[in-house]
Amino acid sequence: MHRHHVMLVNGYRVTRYTLRQLLEATDDFMVTEAATSAEAMAHADTIPDLLLIDISDPAKNGLETLCDLMHDFRGLPCLIVGGPDDDTLRTHYTRLGCHTYLSRDASDHEILQAACKLSSSKHASGNHVASQHRLTRNGNDTPHLPHIELSARERQVFFKLTSGKSIPSVARELLISASSVSVFRCKILRKMHCSNNAELISYAFRHRLVSN
Template identity: 30%
Template structure:
């Protein structure tokens, strides 16, 4: 029985390349594609997917929001993050939010095949680079890691949205929270990351490759 794979990436060339590569494997079948977060959630809602390959950078939502939306609708669906960002920027944060694997787009194509097959078996896929990163963080203590990795799920969502220039009111509406609650999350983010303004958040996010 084939492993049914869906590809979410805003670049048509990337989707086409992945589709062609995966189609050459007898045990893999590409059953759907999406170019943005909304289409990704529609795919997941329709079902019939064994593994979802998700790009971190989406034109309408950040990768964390899309991942959380996917996991809310299909908690058991394995998600493989395929990102142009280095592991040090996003890997541990995405794994913490429910991703089953994380690969950089510079990886060997064969590693994508290995990851998809492992996720289809219900296991996580940790590349050598990510494993080394996790080991370093474990041995040195959480406080020595990037500051954004100390944020909770909601705090990370609010942080990324603020960094992209969204107002507190807009964030509250899109996340179905009160303005007061979002303001509280903003305060916590500022304290944990030792920053003072939204422009500081944006600078940090750009410097660390969390937004483009």
């Protein structure tokens, strides 16, 4: 019997244990745990069927984690759990590549149902993300936000800069040179119509992309 491979990312050991037990008890899933996006990439010798990101850890920006994983695991379906029941946040995650967003009040059944559906749709996920991206860009009730137009790598750098990280720190996290980060920063500032990091941070707070 085929078991879907889930990459589970969350900073809390107890939370990871609980979700792993929930998934593996069905015999439909095998789970690889990671505390961070960097740790997830270290286990990426086998591409999973599903990314499951629990964003209940208040010390981490879930959108930053999502962007890191969307860059490294392109085209994979992604399930977000553990966040607040908030339509604005749900829209942000959906726009950046999340297929399903379940709040912290979601039931075990809802998590399992979503995980099973998304794991089974792995091979169709690329087209799903593309159509979903077009919908969120073109919907009349959704305002245009310039950070959506950034490339996958630029989004990574954007979220790290808006969390207050320095260029050398970003370079170490992404395993690229500081000069490359500076180039990405210049491109981001131009595309975002901002003059400096302070304006990027102000934009992020204004649109609730970072927590207060």
